Amino acid sequence: xxxxxxxxxxxxxxxxxxxxxxxxxxxxxxxxxxxxxxxxxxxxxxxxxxxxxxxxxxxxxxxxxxxxxxxxxxxxxxxxxxxxxxxxxxxxxxxxxxxxxxxxxxxxxxxxxxxxxxxxxxxxxxxxxxxxxxxxxxxxxxxxxxxx
Numbered sequence: 001x002x003x004x005x006x007x008x009x010x011x012x013x014x015x016x017x018x019x020x021x022x023x024x025x026x027x028x029x030x031x032x033x034x035x036x037x038x039x040x041x042x043x044x045x046x047x048x049x050x051x052x053x054x055x056x057x058x059x060x061x062x063x064x065x066x067x068x069x070x071x072x073x074x075x076x077x078x079x080x081x082x083x084x085x086x087x088x089x090x091x092x093x094x095x096x097x098x099x100x101x102x103x104x105x106x107x108x109x110x111x112x113x114x115x116x117x118x119x120x121x122x123x124x125x126x127x128x129x130x131x132x133x134x135x136x137x138x139x140x141x142x143x144x145x146x147x148x
Contacts, residue, residue: 002136003096005071005106005120008082010089021092021135023067026127058113058121066123069130073118079145086143093137094130096120102131 007021058070071094072078082089099106105123112119124130140148 004136005073005094005096005122006075006078007069007071007092007094008078008080008089008141009092010082010084010087012087014090017129019138020129020132021069021094022129023069023124023127025066055109055113058109058119067125067127069122069124071120071122073120076145077117079141082141083143083145088143088148089141091137091139091141092130092135093139094122094134095136098134102134104130104134 009017009021058068070081072081075091078091079089082091096106099122103125106120107123108120122130142148
């Protein structure tokens with residue numbers, strides 16, 4: 001069985017992204033700043049790193065221009081994100097075994113901020129969408145969480 005990851009997006013965001021999976025920003029190696037967003041809790045490295053990028057992507061409170069893409073090992077968690085607020089959405093099924101060969105870094109922490117989300121952060125090298133070759137399936141989900 002393939003090593004799969006799931007990305008849930010609502011229909012509005014999917015339309016705005018032209019049916020592609022895009023990162024939040026363009027920086028693949030984030031440098032934490034003394035700007036009040038990052039605390040010294042041992043989660044961040046000094047200087048630029050992809051670990052910092054993944055931590056920023058997984059945080060609900062920190063907003064940096066980073067090229068992280070949130071995915072989950074859990075299909076049910078991805079469905080929650082796709083249908084948040086009672087919307088219909090889409091699930092992208094991603095082949096995690098091919099990430100490295102496509103130049104995508106995957107970061108999964110033993111101590112994530114939201115453990116139940118089973119998040120794996122994908123980091124692309126610039127403001128580019130996830131390569132289409134990594135997406136093995138895309139399907140629609142109804143706001144009630146069922147597949148359409």
